[in-house]
Amino acid sequence: MTQTPAANNGLLNRRWFLKAGAVAAGAAVLTPAMADGPWMTYPGQSPGPYGAPSRFAALKREQITLNPLGPGDGASCSPLQSLNGIITPNSLHFERHHSGIPDIDPEHHRLTVFGQVKNPLVFSYESLLRYPQQTKTWFLECSGNSFRNTFDEAPDLTAGEVSGLFSCAEWTGVPLHYLLDEVGAHKTASWVIAEGADASGNNRSIPMSIAQHAIIALFQNGEPIRPSQGFPMRLFVPGCEGNISIKWLRSLKLSPTPAQTREETSKYTDLLADGTAQQFSLKMEVKSVITSPSGKMQLPAKGIYPITGLAWSGQAPISSVHVSADGGKSWAAAELQTEPSPFAPVRFRIPWQWHGQPAVLQSRATDAAGNIQPTRAVALRKQSPLVIYHYNGIQSWQVDASGKVRNALI
Amino acid sequence: MRSSDTCQKNQRKTRCLLLTLLAIFLSALQSAGASAETPLGSHQIPALGVAAPANYESVVMPDGKGLPKGSGDVDSGATIYARTCASCHGSKGEKAGVPLVGGRGTLDSKNPIKTVGSYWPFATTLYDYITRAMPYGQEKSLTPNEVYAVTAYVLYLNEIIPENTTLNQENLAAVVMPNRRGFRPAKDFQPFR
Numbered sequence: 001m002t003q004t005p006a007a008n009n010g011l012l013n014r015r016w017f018l019k020a021g022a023v024a025a026g027a028a029v030l031t032p033a034m035a036d037g038p039w040m041t042y043p044g045q046s047p048g049p050y051g052a053p054s055r056f057a058a059l060k061r062e063q064i065t066l067n068p069l070g071p072g073d074g075a076s077c078s079p080l081q082s083l084n085g086i087i088t089p090n091s092l093h094f095e096r097h098h099s100g101i102p103d104i105d106p107e108h109h110r111l112t113v114f115g116q117v118k119n120p121l122v123f124s125y126e127s128l129l130r131y132p133q134q135t136k137t138w139f140l141e142c143s144g145n146s147f148r149n150t151f152d153e154a155p156d157l158t159a160g161e162v163s164g165l166f167s168c169a170e171w172t173g174v175p176l177h178y179l180l181d182e183v184g185a186h187k188t189a190s191w192v193i194a195e196g197a198d199a200s201g202n203n204r205s206i207p208m209s210i211a212q213h214a215i216i217a218l219f220q221n222g223e224p225i226r227p228s229q230g231f232p233m234r235l236f237v238p239g240c241e242g243n244i245s246i247k248w249l250r251s252l253k254l255s256p257t258p259a260q261t262r263e264e265t266s267k268y269t270d271l272l273a274d275g276t277a278q279q280f281s282l283k284m285e286v287k288s289v290i291t292s293p294s295g296k297m298q299l300p301a302k303g304i305y306p307i308t309g310l311a312w313s314g315q316a317p318i319s320s321v322h323v324s325a326d327g328g329k330s331w332a333a334a335e336l337q338t339e340p341s342p343f344a345p346v347r348f349r350i351p352w353q354w355h356g357q358p359a360v361l362q363s364r365a366t367d368a369a370g371n372i373q374p375t376r377a378v379a380l381r382k383q384s385p386l387v388i389y390h391y392n393g394i395q396s397w398q399v400d401a402s403g404k405v406r407n408a409l410i
Numbered sequence: 411m412r413s414s415d416t417c418q419k420n421q422r423k424t425r426c427l428l429l430t431l432l433a434i435f436l437s438a439l440q441s442a443g444a445s446a447e448t449p450l451g452s453h454q455i456p457a458l459g460v461a462a463p464a465n466y467e468s469v470v471m472p473d474g475k476g477l478p479k480g481s482g483d484v485d486s487g488a489t490i491y492a493r494t495c496a497s498c499h500g501s502k503g504e505k506a507g508v509p510l511v512g513g514r515g516t517l518d519s520k521n522p523i524k525t526v527g528s529y530w531p532f533a534t535t536l537y538d539y540i541t542r543a544m545p546y547g548q549e550k551s552l553t554p555n556e557v558y559a560v561t562a563y564v565l566y567l568n569e570i571i572p573e574n575t576t577l578n579q580e581n582l583a584a585v586v587m588p589n590r591r592g593f594r595p596a597k598d599f600q601p602f603r
């Protein structure tokens with residue numbers, strides 16, 4: 001078994017595990033027929049109405065942050081370091097609410113589409129269920145994701161605590177353009193102003209060029225979308241900052257101009273160093289994060305570990321991910337474990353031989369439009385200090401000689 | 411007679427054959443989805459929307475469209491503000507974390523402070539946001555007159571309008587905010603107007 005180095009400090013050829021596996025398979029032997037534990041000696045639990053994870057593998061959302069002035073204003077992060085594949089289970093999808101999660105009876109919920117249209121129309125939840133639907137595996141990322149790494153000091157955090165304002169689900173719903181056709185949208189209507197039915201009435205103006213790719217999402221990973229994700233219906237605008245995918249969607253106004261709402265002026269704008277601000281920077285950047293090994297983990301011993309993580313871009317499908325174990329001096333191409341597709345993240349991996357020496361693990365994503373994830377310094381240079389939106393700098397995880405992994409700002 | 415009968419029979423046969431061919435052709439067309447009446451397998455929209463009220467409105471625009479009738483002055487705004495806003499924002503809108511006032515001249519500094527006075531480009535946004543999202547915990551409880559009044563008070567605190575101002579649906583959009591020219595569309599942005 002040869003271990004081909006792919007880059008410095010222990011990065012191995014990405015195919016190495018396959019070769020190693022083929023050898024090990026020949027050595028398998030049958031174990032004697034006996035109980036591995038008490039669970040093999042009596043019947044287990046009966047089938048039940050709604051499942052729950054194993055008590056040995058129960059996961060939780062992290063970094064639950066609530067505004068002391070009003071706890072409905074808050075956020076929670078997906079525990080990225082504990083998940084594999086690309087789908088986030090519904091109970092672990094990140095949350096960002098401005099005035100809590102409304103408890104909406106779908107029978108009393110309506111979606112009104114009006115403004116520059118031939119026929120302003122109202123749609124019920126029941127009626128939308130009868131429309132042709134599409135199913136998409138799309139990521140959602142909060143504009144402020146990873147903001148904790150824009151500060152000068154590196155907080156000791158997990159991958160989820162740093163970058164878990166990011167999730168991915170299979171979303172099923174009605175393409176927005178079906179409704180735009182039905183109301184007869186005027187050609188001059190170059191903006192859609194979407195509004196939510198929560199107490200904050202969150203509203204955003206979305207350019208038609210972007211909105212035309214949106215769906216009215218009704219299902220999330222197969223079940224009706226969760227109240228925390230907008231039940232009974234949310235707008236889902238793929239590849240864009242999460243705030244414009246309005247939850248609890250109640251109205252869409254077609255307009256020749258944007259509404260200049262609070263969320264697109266006071267917030268979610270990018271103040272530049274010269275004191276002017278950019279508006280409507282909606283598409284999310286090319287980005288990646290190693291989810292294992294990652295912050296607060298402990299490598300138990302020297303040996304081979306899989307380095308794995310997620311990469312995504314709101315601009316184009318991911319084309320490649322490179323990994324470094326020496327803080328960016330040398331790089332190796334990682335294996336893509338899932339098929340790249342528009343607005344879907346990819347799971348990447350590469351084997352790594354840890355020799356018990358300090359290491360800095362980094363990943364760098366490239367998308368099909370040629371966008372390359374920048375270093376932290378380059379990503380921060382773009383904006384005014386204290387601006388936390390759209391940060392996509394390379395994440396560094398520092399491994400010390402004892403095997404402890406820590407968030408690092410490099 | 412006989413020959414005529416045969417002839418008619420032959421004609422009928424031909425007609426029958428043509429009709430059969432036509433039927434096969436039509437059904438082939440139908441299964442290829444070419445018919446507008448296809449009941450299965452098409453992407454037809456069921457068109458289940460019902461007419462919306464003619465006066466439906468959801469948002470206040472920068473030109474003042476969408477503002478309801480009403481008015482409110484700085485003085486009455488001060489009273490409403492003290493009752494419903496001051497506990498979070500401070501008696502003069504100064505409270506850190508959620509400041510409404512101050513920060514002018516700081517946007518290009520190392521510590522930019524974004525407030526209504528220093529950052530917000532449109533006064534109409536204030537009305538739209540207060541009427542939908544404020545006061546926190548009693549959202550949508552203020553009447554249009556109260557929202558005009560609170561809007562006037564916050565603009566007065568920022569020294570944007572004088573103390574004797576009364577705001578209404580006609581004059582709010584005309585208020586020029588200090589940072590009106592501070593925004594531009596993102597670089598890769600096309601349909602901005």
